[in-house]
Amino acid sequence: MPNMKQIAKMARVSLGTVSHVLNNSAGVREPVRMRVLEAVRAVGYRPNQLARGLRRVRTSMIGMIIPDITNPFFPAVVRGAEDIAFSNGYRLILCNSDNHHSKELAHLNELRAYLPAGLIVIPSNFSDLTAQTDVYRRAGAGVVCIDRLPTNWSGDSVTANNEQGAYKATRYLIQLGHTTLATITGPLHLTNATDRLCGFKRALRGAKLKLGPEYVQEATFDKNGGYSKTAILLRLIPRPTAIFAANDMIALGALLAIREAGLRCPEDVSLIGFDDLDLGETTNPSLSSVSQSGYQLGATAADILLSRIKGDTGPAKHIVLGTSLTIRNSAARAPEIERSIFQ
Amino acid sequence: MPNMKQIAKMARVSLGTVSHVLNNSAGVREPVRMRVLEAVRAVGYRPNQLARGLRRVRTSMIGMIIPDITNPFFPAVVRGAEDIAFSNGYRLILCNSDNHHSKELAHLNELRAYLPAGLIVIPSNFSDLTAQTDVYRRAGAGVVCIDRLPTNWSGDSVTANNEQGAYKATRYLIQLGHTTLATITGPLHLTNATDRLCGFKRALRGAKLKLGPEYVQEATFDKNGGYSKTAILLRLIPRPTAIFAANDMIALGALLAIREAGLRCPEDVSLIGFDDLDLGETTNPSLSSVSQSGYQLGATAADILLSRIKGDTGPAKHIVLGTSLTIRNSAARAPEIERSIFQ
DNA sequence: TTGTAGGCGTTATCAG
DNA sequence: CTGATAACGCCTACAA
Numbered sequence: 141m142p143n144m145k146q147i148a149k150m151a152r153v154s155l156g157t158v159s160h161v162l163n164n165s166a167g168v169r170e171p172v173r174m175r176v177l178e179a180v181r182a183v184g185y186r187p188n189q190l191a192r193g194l195r196r197v198r199t200s201m202i203g204m205i206i207p208d209i210t211n212p213f214f215p216a217v218v219r220g221a222e223d224i225a226f227s228n229g230y231r232l233i234l235c236n237s238d239n240h241h242s243k244e245l246a247h248l249n250e251l252r253a254y255l256p257a258g259l260i261v262i263p264s265n266f267s268d269l270t271a272q273t274d275v276y277r278r279a280g281a282g283v284v285c286i287d288r289l290p291t292n293w294s295g296d297s298v299t300a301n302n303e304q305g306a307y308k309a310t311r312y313l314i315q316l317g318h319t320t321l322a323t324i325t326g327p328l329h330l331t332n333a334t335d336r337l338c339g340f341k342r343a344l345r346g347a348k349l350k351l352g353p354e355y356v357q358e359a360t361f362d363k364n365g366g367y368s369k370t371a372i373l374l375r376l377i378p379r380p381t382a383i384f385a386a387n388d389m390i391a392l393g394a395l396l397a398i399r400e401a402g403l404r405c406p407e408d409v410s411l412i413g414f415d416d417l418d419l420g421e422t423t424n425p426s427l428s429s430v431s432q433s434g435y436q437l438g439a440t441a442a443d444i445l446l447s448r449i450k451g452d453t454g455p456a457k458h459i460v461l462g463t464s465l466t467i468r469n470s471a472a473r474a475p476e477i478e479r480s481i482f483q
Numbered sequence: 484m485p486n487m488k489q490i491a492k493m494a495r496v497s498l499g500t501v502s503h504v505l506n507n508s509a510g511v512r513e514p515v516r517m518r519v520l521e522a523v524r525a526v527g528y529r530p531n532q533l534a535r536g537l538r539r540v541r542t543s544m545i546g547m548i549i550p551d552i553t554n555p556f557f558p559a560v561v562r563g564a565e566d567i568a569f570s571n572g573y574r575l576i577l578c579n580s581d582n583h584h585s586k587e588l589a590h591l592n593e594l595r596a597y598l599p600a601g602l603i604v605i606p607s608n609f610s611d612l613t614a615q616t617d618v619y620r621r622a623g624a625g626v627v628c629i630d631r632l633p634t635n636w637s638g639d640s641v642t643a644n645n646e647q648g649a650y651k652a653t654r655y656l657i658q659l660g661h662t663t664l665a666t667i668t669g670p671l672h673l674t675n676a677t678d679r680l681c682g683f684k685r686a687l688r689g690a691k692l693k694l695g696p697e698y699v700q701e702a703t704f705d706k707n708g709g710y711s712k713t714a715i716l717l718r719l720i721p722r723p724t725a726i727f728a729a730n731d732m733i734a735l736g737a738l739l740a741i742r743e744a745g746l747r748c749p750e751d752v753s754l755i756g757f758d759d760l761d762l763g764e765t766t767n768p769s770l771s772s773v774s775q776s777g778y779q780l781g782a783t784a785a786d787i788l789l790s791r792i793k794g795d796t797g798p799a800k801h802i803v804l805g806t807s808l809t810i811r812n813s814a815a816r817a818p819e820i821e822r823s824i825f826q
Numbered sequence: 827t828t829g830t831a832g833g834c835g836t837t838a839t840c841a842g
Numbered sequence: 843c844t845g846a847t848a849a850c851g852c853c854t855a856c857a858a
Binding site for chain 1: 559595
């Protein structure tokens with residue numbers, strides 16, 4: 141690996157001059173500048189990022205901590221962040237927390253040793269991000285929290301408008317004539333789960349519909365969670381004719397449970413998910429879902445982080461991205477009986 | 484950020500001693516050792532990875548270059564690699580090449596500046612990895628190539644047994660009574676695509692079945708590719724009664740095309756994919772597919788890389804992972820007519 | 827067994 | 843505008 145000294149010798153200038161042309165840190169005479177650039181090109185020289193980082197006390201790396209890249213919603217988020225980071229000369233160090241706060245903490249601690257310019261994190265369950273990233277903020281590194289927020293988070297954040305998305309979905313179900321609704325929420329210590337529940341409830345209130353607490357089931361954000369809670373919901377009397385699932389994985393499990401109970405979706409039970417994952421297009425029936433852009437989530441977070449890195453010290457930004465309803469075939473008009481009896 | 488000097492002062496020893504206990508590079512008396520460790524714990528000291536890397540001319544980072552994290556097969560690969568890397572103290576720098584060799588090259592060049600201990604790469608289309616990673620190998624960094632191999636690759640590699648997987652799938656279709664088969668391959672400059680085609684052909688030869696070249700369609704590894712090529716296949720006379728798709732995304736497109744042609748899967752056309760993605764469980768009909776473990780692919784690559792980093796200088800390893808057939812509902816016995824006419 | 831000092835490749839400060 | 847020179851934090855001969 142060539143280094144600055146060699147470039148300096150080739151260009152017959154001093155070490156300092158090379159540094160100056162590389163960083164535009166001083167006006168260097170054009171002919172000299174060209175000589176240096178020529179040498180750089182000739183040997184394919186690249187500044188050693190370790191030496192640079194050591195000296196500047198900051199690298200061009202961004203730590204990204206997510207629960208699990210294997211969860212179908214997160215790859216797009218990572219991709220969005222990587223695209224923006226890459227095109228600005230930053231690289232992503234990817235870490236999986238498995239939704240476990242102790243693993244998240246381990247990553248947080250070990251990442252510090254690389255002096256990253258900043259962090260983008262989707263907090264784990266029971267994350268104590270606010271306290272744990274204090275070291276970073278004190279060191280001048282930005283921390284952007286996305287998708288869901290830990291309690292007391294007051295730093296930069298990017299989230300989808302979960303409340304609004306859930307509201308849209310629920311209102312759509314109501315407009316289809318459903319009056320006995322149910323929802324399967326995510327873990328309610330996660331803000332995105334509670335926000336979606338709020339949206340669901342607001343739509344119900346708006347339609348003056350009431351429902352007992354047993355029609356709200358809390359589950360993990362996965363297929364199993366959706367499956368087991370749906371089984372419970374389908375045994376209730378009156379049986380719900382429409383279910384709002386807090387994400388598509390839950391909806392997938394719900395679909396399975398509906399089928400196993402000998403019922404049909406959407407004829408007997410309508411279903412709407414959240415996230416609008418690709419797999420929703422190919423299920424049977426295809427899944428109606430609240431659409432949010434994971435890519436945008438990641439890209440926006442990277443944008444904010446870069447602005448912080450460039451020196452923006454303004455107040456915390458809280459970006460909330462819009463959602464839209466993708467209508468496919470998993471929700472239909474309420475069964476006749478329901479409509480005639482209750483309306 | 485505390486540094487070694489502070490630890491040395493706290494433990495009342497010299498800087499060198501601290502380094503020795505941290506690296507076990509010299510026998511340090513137990514009481515002194517304890518004093519140092521105590522100080523380390525007290526302030527949460529972590530060796531600065533940049534300084535360490537600069538000095539050692541090698542970091543604990545592994546560069547991972549993949550086509551696109553958004554492709555549903557790759558997250559598992561990344562996860563497998565990350566798990567093994569993490570538990571050995573290594574971190575992953577993730578890069579997306581978008582299957583473009585120039586972007587791959589850019590990543591290759593820029594990653595060098597971080598002095599990664601090694602590289603794990605899924606080569607892009609028309610990759611010239613062999614030449615481009617020469618610098619790395621000369622610098623003593625390992626490079627492991629996975630999933631598909633560029634031409635002339637002679638270094639470490641981990642791939643699935645694509646030929647065998649395709650053979651199993653095709654033989655299964657033949658055993659179901661199909662005699663007019665077709666396949667949609669991936670881009671044939673990719674080794675995994677050609678290997679799968681070879682397996683398909685071997686099974687045909689084994690059953691003494693012949694088929695014209697128009698029954699082999701080359702497509703990109705995605706839904707669109709599968710859709711358009713299936714449309715072509717379905718217009719052939721005699722129409723194929725079974726299609727082996729080189730991956731699940733292609734199969735998904737095929738499913739769509741079959742449905743649009745007014746045909747039923749599997750009654751009119753049987754279908755088998757490759758990769759066994761999660762989404763295959765929820766399609767209608769659910770997708771039979773050749774199963775390969777992306778996680779294992781990534782984890783094995785990381786294992787090999789770590790052994791190289793630890794000094795293994797043995798001959799290149801070529802690990803080939805097994806495949807299995809996951810049977811669901813997209814393939815059925817050949818239609819009666821076909822069986823009676825041709826058998 | 828412990829301590830000392832040089833240098834890894836940069837950047838930044840400060841003379842000239 | 844250009845060129846020495848001193849850190850940055852760590853590792854490793856080598857000396858004690």
